[in-house]
Amino acid sequence: MAGNDERWLDAEAGPVVRPYALTRGRTRHSGESFDLVATVVSTQELVGDPSSLGPEHVSVLQLARAPTTVADIASDVDLPLGVVRILLADLRELGLVAIRAPVTMAERVDKQTLREVLNGLRGL
C-alpha cells in the first residue's frame, strides 16, 4: 500500500459488492452521531417488520445482544465503519438498539478511571 496512492486491488479492495450498496447508497446516517467506541446494545424488542431489515442489519443486531462497541461490531461483521454506522442508525430508528456515548466522550478521562486503567495495565 505504501507509495501506491491508496489504490487497493483484488482481495485487498474488499468484497465485490461495493460497501455502500448495502446502505442503498446512503453515506450519512440518520439521527445523532455516535463515537467509534460508543456502546451499542440491542433492546431485545421484537422486530415489527423484519422484512425491512437486510441480512447485514440482522448480523449487526445479533452482535449487539450483549453490550459492545461500534468498532467491535464493524470488525466482527467485517464491514467498513461508515457502513456499520448507517446500519446501526437504521436499527436505532426502529428502536432495536440503544447507542450510548462512551463515558470518555465528555472530555478527558477522569483521574479515577485513569488509575483503574493503570492498575489494569500493570496487572496484565
Next chain:
Amino acid sequence: MDSGAFNSSGAGARQHRAIKILLAGGFGVGKTTLVGAVSEIKPLRTEEPLTEGSLRSDSTAGVEKKTTTTVAMDFGRISLRSDLVLYLFGTPGQQRFWFMWDELAIGALGAVVLADTRRLADSFPAIDYFERRDIPFIIAINCFDGARRYDPEDVRIALDLDPGLPIIHCDARSRESAKQVLITLVEHVLTHAPEEPLRHSLR
C-alpha cells in the same frame, strides 16, 4: 442520549467503559506489531466517502461522483476488567488520514507516537497534530535491530519537544515493552490531568 432505553434493557445495566488510546507513526514503524504484542488485534477498516467541500446531500444523487478511500486501521482490544476495556487505534500519521484522526481523538485518553530514529521526520505530522489539539502524548522509539540507539534527550532536541514529555525506547514485538509504553502514557496523562485546568503546551 437514549439512556433510558439503554438502562431499561437490562443487558447494559453494568456500565461499560471504553477507553481509546491512539497510536500514530509513519508506515512500517511497528504500529501493527505493537498493537498485536499487547492486545487482541482485530481487523477494522473504514471506507470513507470523500466529498468535495461539505456537500450536503442525503439523497443518492451524486454518490457516483464521490470517491471513497479505504483505510485499514490497527485495532486492538484489551479487557482490563469486565466493565473496562482499552481500545488501541493505530492509523498512519500522514495528513491525508486526518479525517480519521479527528474522530479518533475525541475523548481519547491520549496518544503514543511511535518513532523510528532512522526516519524521525515521519513522526512530525503526528506530533504537530497532538500538540495543536492538546492531546497528551508520549514518544516511543521503536528499537529496530541494527539501528543506532539514540539518547532520548537527543531525540527530544531533534523533535523540539517539551522537557516534560516522556520519550522512551521500546521493542514493539515485546508484550512487556508494549505494556510499558501504555503504562508510561497513562502515568503521563495522570500527572498532567488533575482538577486544575488543562495546561496548554509550551509553544
